[in-house]
Amino acid sequence: MNKSSKQVNQNSKKGYRPAYHFDDALRALTEDVRKIIEKEEKEQNQMELSYGSNKK
Amino acid sequence: MDQIKNKHLILDTNLLISIAKNTDVFLDFTKKIERLNVKSVIDQSIKFEFLRGCSTKTDIQTKEKWLDYLLGSNRMELPVDKNIFEKARLISNIYCRKNPRYLKQISFGDCLIAAQMLKYNSTRDSLYIATIDNNDFPTFIFNRVGIITLYDDNNIFNIGIYGINQKSFADKEKDFI
Numbered sequence: 001m002n003k004s005s006k007q008v009n010q011n012s013k014k015g016y017r018p019a020y021h022f023d024d025a026l027r028a029l030t031e032d033v034r035k036i037i038e039k040e041e042k043e044q045n046q047m048e049l050s051y052g053s054n055k056k
Numbered sequence: 057m058d059q060i061k062n063k064h065l066i067l068d069t070n071l072l073i074s075i076a077k078n079t080d081v082f083l084d085f086t087k088k089i090e091r092l093n094v095k096s097v098i099d100q101s102i103k104f105e106f107l108r109g110c111s112t113k114t115d116i117q118t119k120e121k122w123l124d125y126l127l128g129s130n131r132m133e134l135p136v137d138k139n140i141f142e143k144a145r146l147i148s149n150i151y152c153r154k155n156p157r158y159l160k161q162i163s164f165g166d167c168l169i170a171a172q173m174l175k176y177n178s179t180r181d182s183l184y185i186a187t188i189d190n191n192d193f194p195t196f197i198f199n200r201v202g203i204i205t206l207y208d209d210n211n212i213f214n215i216g217i218y219g220i221n222q223k224s225f226a227d228k229e230k231d232f233i
């Protein structure tokens with residue numbers, strides 16, 4: 001184990017997280033967030049379509 | 057891109073959403089800013105825009121946790137106070153004087169971010185923004201310090217990195233003093 005990976009391990013014991021580091025935990029969370037965003041976009045699109053058809 | 061090495065970088069809402077939706081495409085970008093030791097920053101207006109579409113407590117918590125993980129433990133959170141609001145209004149006035157179409161194009165949140173950049177870059181350039189809505193940061197106020205192009209089979213993304221141009225802002229501010 002090199003010095004930098006020791007540092008990362010010590011940091012993660014303290015709860016430290018580096019920015020922009022796509023480890024397995026962040027990847028799993030990203031998948032959850034992607035689904036939420038797609039759900040929001042779908043709801044938004046449906047609302048706009050509904051608003052458009054009501055205007056006609 | 058070396059200009060942002062060891063500096064603070066705000067990721068715009070559109071970029072956060074794109075990272076979540078197209079993670080594999082944006083890994084080149086996140087690895088690049090990780091290598092440059094760029095420090096993460098979030099502005100309250102971006103947090104608002106990112107979370108505003110949630111309709112359940114679970115969705116809010118999941119998104120907040122994602123921001124927490126993506127931006128890391130040492131991220132800086134920029135508060136919005138009265139001075140930031142007033143500076144944002146002035147920036148909007150400058151945009152409007154340049155061209156009234158900016159009133160429709162550039163959001164209140166974008167003006168708040170510009171105000172934050174003026175505040176935190178008043179003594180030296182230390183805060184930058186990365187966005188894929190490049191028209192929201194016009195070059196008569198901002199310096200474009202780099203563009204990173206990413207693509208896959210379906211999309212092309214141009215990530216612009218911008219700093220504030222203090223001199224240009226000061227020149228235009230005179231019209232309102």
